[in-house]
Amino acid sequence: MILTSLVDASRLQFALTAMFHWLFVPLTLGLGILIAIFETKYYKTNDESWKKLTQFWSRIFAINFACGVATGIILEFEFGTNWSNYSWFVGDIFGAPLAIEGIFAFFMESTFFAVMYFGWNKVSKGFHLLSTWLTAIGANLSAYWILTANAWMQHPIGVAFNPVTARNEMVDFWSIVFSPVTLSKFFHSVMSGFLVAAVVVIGVSCWYIKKKCNKEFAHRSIKYASVFGLISLLLLMITGHTSAVTVARTQPMKLAAMEGLYRGENGTPFVGFAILNPKKSYNNTEKPYIVNLSVPKALSFMVDSDFNSFVPGISDIIEGGYKYKTLDGEEKTAISFQEKVERGNMARRALALYGQYKDDPDTLKRNEILSQAKSYLDKNFEYFGYGFLKNPEESIPNVPLTFYSFRIMVMLGGYFMLFMLLCYFFCRKKVLEKKNWFLVLSIISVPLVYICAEAGWVVAEVGRQPWTIQDLLPVGASVSGVSANNVWTTLIIFAVLFTTLLIAELKIAFNQIKKGPEGITWN
Amino acid sequence: MEVGKSLWFIILIKLVIMFLILRLFFFKPELRHYKTEQQKATHVIENLTKQP
Numbered sequence: 001m002i003l004t005s006l007v008d009a010s011r012l013q014f015a016l017t018a019m020f021h022w023l024f025v026p027l028t029l030g031l032g033i034l035i036a037i038f039e040t041k042y043y044k045t046n047d048e049s050w051k052k053l054t055q056f057w058s059r060i061f062a063i064n065f066a067c068g069v070a071t072g073i074i075l076e077f078e079f080g081t082n083w084s085n086y087s088w089f090v091g092d093i094f095g096a097p098l099a100i101e102g103i104f105a106f107f108m109e110s111t112f113f114a115v116m117y118f119g120w121n122k123v124s125k126g127f128h129l130l131s132t133w134l135t136a137i138g139a140n141l142s143a144y145w146i147l148t149a150n151a152w153m154q155h156p157i158g159v160a161f162n163p164v165t166a167r168n169e170m171v172d173f174w175s176i177v178f179s180p181v182t183l184s185k186f187f188h189s190v191m192s193g194f195l196v197a198a199v200v201v202i203g204v205s206c207w208y209i210k211k212k213c214n215k216e217f218a219h220r221s222i223k224y225a226s227v228f229g230l231i232s233l234l235l236l237m238i239t240g241h242t243s244a245v246t247v248a249r250t251q252p253m254k255l256a257a258m259e260g261l262y263r264g265e266n267g268t269p270f271v272g273f274a275i276l277n278p279k280k281s282y283n284n285t286e287k288p289y290i291v292n293l294s295v296p297k298a299l300s301f302m303v304d305s306d307f308n309s310f311v312p313g314i315s316d317i318i319e320g321g322y323k324y325k326t327l328d329g330e331e332k333t334a335i336s337f338q339e340k341v342e343r344g345n346m347a348r349r350a351l352a353l354y355g356q357y358k359d360d361p362d363t364l365k366r367n368e369i370l371s372q373a374k375s376y377l378d379k380n381f382e383y384f385g386y387g388f389l390k391n392p393e394e395s396i397p398n399v400p401l402t403f404y405s406f407r408i409m410v411m412l413g414g415y416f417m418l419f420m421l422l423c424y425f426f427c428r429k430k431v432l433e434k435k436n437w438f439l440v441l442s443i444i445s446v447p448l449v450y451i452c453a454e455a456g457w458v459v460a461e462v463g464r465q466p467w468t469i470q471d472l473l474p475v476g477a478s479v480s481g482v483s484a485n486n487v488w489t490t491l492i493i494f495a496v497l498f499t500t501l502l503i504a505e506l507k508i509a510f511n512q513i514k515k516g517p518e519g520i521t522w523n
Numbered sequence: 524m525e526v527g528k529s530l531w532f533i534i535l536i537k538l539v540i541m542f543l544i545l546r547l548f549f550f551k552p553e554l555r556h557y558k559t560e561q562q563k564a565t566h567v568i569e570n571l572t573k574q575p
Contacts, residue, residue: 059526062526062527062530063526063530066530066531066533066534067533067537069534070537070538070541071537073541074541074545074550077541077545077546077550078550080550080551080552080553080554081549081550081551081552081553082553084552084553084554084567085567085570085571087554088554088563088564088567089567089571163568164564165560165564166564166567166568166571167564348571348572349572351568351571351572352568352572352573354568355565355568355569355572477570477571480553481553481570482553486549489549490545490549490550493544493545493549494545497537497540497541501533501537504529504533508526508529508530511526512526
């Protein structure tokens with residue numbers, strides 16, 4: 001029997017590894033593009049000060065890259081050790097995007113990063129610029145393949161389950177790669193990386209202005225970063241909307257948890273701010289919120305472009321019986337939790353029969369049983385994971401964590417929109433130096449943008465619980481039979497390692513920032 | 524370059540800890556006890572069907 005503490009320890013370890021990894025990744029994604037823009041400016045103008053500006057931000061990029069590179073590999077170690085059932089079950093699907101990421105995108109990024117960092121005055125200006133762009137594109141392509149794998153777990157399509165090998169096999173590569181969930185997840189995540197980079201560049205530059213040094217350098221950096229940040233924010237809002245639509249179609253329970261919504265209605269409001277009632281559960285009549293500030297009918301409009309559409313709540317999803325649309329636009333009637341459990345159990349029993357009779361020497365009996373088992377499995381496989389759940393509570397994610405993380409992300413997103421508009425305005429009016437409060441705010445905004453980016457991932461990953469693969473495999477069935485103590489040991493080792501790496505990065509980065517851009521006198 | 528040396532040092536130490544310590548001694552693949560693909564599949568099927 002798998003102990004709950006093992007599942008909890010494995011989840012905690014995976015969550016901490018992923019969150020640490022995401023501290024390094026977003027800056028790489030966005031700063032790479034910004035550096036490429038700065039260098040393009042240098043290429044066009046031949047102005048040495050643009051070259052020095054590019055080189056300074058390249059050093060910050062290099063520090064972040066060196067500390068962050070390969071931290072994601074720990075996640076792959078964890079798949080094999082702590083999540084062996086999951087790894088085997090999903091192997092063929094997850095393996096392909098990760099392999100493409102490693103062989104193609106990551107090598108591209110690393111190779112051209114070497115030219116970008118060490119190649120100044122050693123290769124032609126044109127080739128150096130090309131290398132910088134390819135480094136930035138490689139980093140973002142890397143993200144695409146990783147997010148393809150993640151999106152598949154949220155919306156498993158393009159596969160067929162093979163009961164002989166107990167693995168999902170890819171039948172439609174392109175439907176996985178270009179699934180609407182993949183596309184919205186990629187663009188939303190990457191744009192959040194762009195926003196992180198813009199805020200970091202603005203924060204560091206405002207620190208220079210406050211210290212009254214490198215002012216020309218700082219103004220130039222802010223001018224480009226604020227436009228970059230504004231464009232990223234606009235795209236973040238658009239992709240945030242498409243993400244909400246795909247979540248509504250594919251993971252209604254996640255959307256309900258994000259909104260703290262227990263009972264849906266025609267014309268469901270969007271909760272701007274609320275304090276959740278801790279006594280509320282799916283099967284009582286308590287009010288869901290203690291305090292609630294909502295925009296009438298807005299959630300229905302956001303997910304269905306219809307002010308009067310029905311958005312199901314947690315209790316509705318458990319009871320079933322409502323109409324909903326799939327991603328393909330097909331209208332269906334939702335079945336209840338109980339029915340999903342029954343169909344999941346049928347699928348599990350069919351798989352057990354398959355395992356039991358697949359080597360039976362009696363060919364006639366074997367073929368008959370396997371054919372029947374395969375038919376049951378195919379009919380019910382989409383609910384396979386429900387066969388592991390015992391009661392409806394197990395199908396509900398942590399509502400407060402999902403709800404408040406979503407609010408933190410959205411509120412900080414709104415704050416950054418205002419921040420970027422002010423930054424752009426002050427920069428254009430050349431009054432930044434006189435706005436001491438804004439300079440301080442810019443520095444404080446650097447940790448805030450990381451909180452915003454991490455909160456987004458908490459919503460995405462906590463909100464999809466209990467599933468490692470949506471509807472097909474819950475976390476409890478995904479873990480290995482390792483001891484919880486082993487998991488705790490590796491958790492502590494990696495926590496120490498990653499914290500050290502983070503401290504090292506911050507220390508080296510702060511030193512470089514204090515030194516400032518070298519080799520040129522800035523005003 | 525001073526910062527370059529620090530970064531190479533960090534990368535080296537990190538890779539040594541990750542691949543020579545964590546990977547070799549702590550993160551051993553759970554299915555390594557089974558030699559063939561069929562044995563691994565049977566083990567996973569048992570896990571997926573016998574768990575209450």
